[in-house]
Amino acid sequence: MAENTLDQDQGAVELADVSKRYGNRHVLRHISLHISRGEFLVLLGHNGAGKTTLLRIMSTLVSPTRGMVRLFGRDPVEEGRTTRRRIGLVTHESFLYPELTVLENLQFYGQFYPVAESRYREMLEMFEVGPYAGVRAGSLSFGLRRRVDMARALLHDPDLVLLDEPFAGLDERTAGILGEHLASLKETGITLAMTSHSPKKAGLTCDRAITLEKGSIVQDVRHAA
Amino acid sequence: MPHERRPDHSRYGWGAGLHHVWLLALKDLRSEFRRPYEVISLLTFSLGAVLIAGLTLGGGRVPPEMVASFIWILLLFLTTLTYTTSFARESDRGTLGGLKSLPCSPLAILGGKVVYGTLLILLVGSVMLFFTGLFLPLDLGGKYAEFLLIYALGAIGLSLAAAFVSGLVMFSEGSTLLLSFLLIPVSVPILLPAVRATTGLLSGTTEVLPALQLLLAAMGLILAVTLLTFTCVLQE
Numbered sequence: 001m002a003e004n005t006l007d008q009d010q011g012a013v014e015l016a017d018v019s020k021r022y023g024n025r026h027v028l029r030h031i032s033l034h035i036s037r038g039e040f041l042v043l044l045g046h047n048g049a050g051k052t053t054l055l056r057i058m059s060t061l062v063s064p065t066r067g068m069v070r071l072f073g074r075d076p077v078e079e080g081r082t083t084r085r086r087i088g089l090v091t092h093e094s095f096l097y098p099e100l101t102v103l104e105n106l107q108f109y110g111q112f113y114p115v116a117e118s119r120y121r122e123m124l125e126m127f128e129v130g131p132y133a134g135v136r137a138g139s140l141s142f143g144l145r146r147r148v149d150m151a152r153a154l155l156h157d158p159d160l161v162l163l164d165e166p167f168a169g170l171d172e173r174t175a176g177i178l179g180e181h182l183a184s185l186k187e188t189g190i191t192l193a194m195t196s197h198s199p200k201k202a203g204l205t206c207d208r209a210i211t212l213e214k215g216s217i218v219q220d221v222r223h224a225a
Numbered sequence: 226m227p228h229e230r231r232p233d234h235s236r237y238g239w240g241a242g243l244h245h246v247w248l249l250a251l252k253d254l255r256s257e258f259r260r261p262y263e264v265i266s267l268l269t270f271s272l273g274a275v276l277i278a279g280l281t282l283g284g285g286r287v288p289p290e291m292v293a294s295f296i297w298i299l300l301l302f303l304t305t306l307t308y309t310t311s312f313a314r315e316s317d318r319g320t321l322g323g324l325k326s327l328p329c330s331p332l333a334i335l336g337g338k339v340v341y342g343t344l345l346i347l348l349v350g351s352v353m354l355f356f357t358g359l360f361l362p363l364d365l366g367g368k369y370a371e372f373l374l375i376y377a378l379g380a381i382g383l384s385l386a387a388a389f390v391s392g393l394v395m396f397s398e399g400s401t402l403l404l405s406f407l408l409i410p411v412s413v414p415i416l417l418p419a420v421r422a423t424t425g426l427l428s429g430t431t432e433v434l435p436a437l438q439l440l441l442a443a444m445g446l447i448l449a450v451t452l453l454t455f456t457c458v459l460q461e
Contacts, residue, residue, distance in 0.1 A: 063461070084327065
């Protein structure tokens with residue numbers, strides 16, 4: 001675990017009566033959710049159900065219109081920097097800069113965390129993108145970019161990993177590699193939350209599946225260990 | 226996935242904040258020079274403007290007010306062109322999310338853009354000034370240090386104003402158009418004293434200090450507004 005602070009007894013994510021509105025459009029309605037440490041949660045739902053917004057609120061990228069959010073017992077508004085240090089985020093948009101090489105991209109993001117120089121190569125090898133270290137991110141295929149994005153998100157050894165549709169648009173091989181990594185991440189005791197509109201792909205080995213519909217939780221299923 | 230960690234000496238505070246600003250600016254500069262067509266287009270635009278002005282006005286005596294105005298209008302255009310692709314590009318590409326997910330202050334993100342823009346404007350502006358000196362009467366009477374000070378302060382001020390407006394409009398449709406229009410009124414408090422101070426230096430008659438004080442006051446005002454509001458600008 002990256003940081004063992006005073007909030008040991010707190011859950012990883014705590015949402016209480018969270019709602020989000022864009023203008024007159026209600027995207028999330030009264031969401032209350034507790035994600036325990038080490039839990040692997042999948043957010044299911046059709047397009048527009050509010051999965052991505054919920055994930056973005058958990059990642060501190062978006063503020064809720066109302067309600068309370070706590071990450072590891074901390075308020076992400078008051079202690080944004082502290083909480084963001086513990087989060088690894090992969091969205092359906094790549095965070096890589098196309099003009100920079102794969103290695104330069106990792107180094108850029110890594111420099112904001114206490115990451116050892118050897119970690120970059122280690123992550124590149126882990127996601128089988130080592131040979132592309134000197135290649136500009138803009139010339140990578142979608143699948144390769146997604147793998148580099150995963151490497152970027154895990155560089156700093158986060159406690160909470162948030163993935164928005166990580167399998168979308170991936171071929172079977174890349175999806176397989178990613179699935180293996182998610183399974184091994186789960187073994188390390190990391191907290192994982194992932195959105196998907198495909199329950200089959202999301203099946204993996206998740207502990208809990210929550211289904212969203214029109215911005216509300218309609219189903220919360222826990223799987224036996 | 227535990228790994229050997231580099232010592233984390235200064236997580237917060239000014240030192241870490243300035244380090245973050247530099248990392249962000251360096252990333253932008255590196256990206257900018259990897260696609261040099263944008264810098265080349267800035268240079269081409271500047272040289273074109275200097276050449277046209279030089280060929281039109283160069284023959285006769287050009288009043289210092291006109292030369293000073295020409296320099297600062299050109300710098301305003303350079304600033305606008307530089308910042309049309311600043312935050313808007315981050316937003317369009319989706320990399321803004323990456324920046325916002327970093328454990329740094331939103332002000333560091335803004336600072337990175339200001340440093341990147343200022344360095345780029347100073348670089349292109351220096352080439353523009355060199356050619357202005359060739360084609361237009363740019364007689365500073367040996368007051369190079371004063372001129373460089375006004376030039377640097379003005380460039381920083383314009384950059385700060387442009388970065389702030391660029392951040393404000395990045396989520397809007399037609400952000401490029403909005404930036405061009407909104408930057409004009411915001412940059413007037415920077416441009417007027419900068420033009421007055423430059424005119425004073427070129428003519429050698431007017432007092433430069435009052436204009437310089439006004440320029441610093443305008444910069445202070447824009448900086449204060451930016452510091453107080455930019456965190457909200459980045460919020461979705």
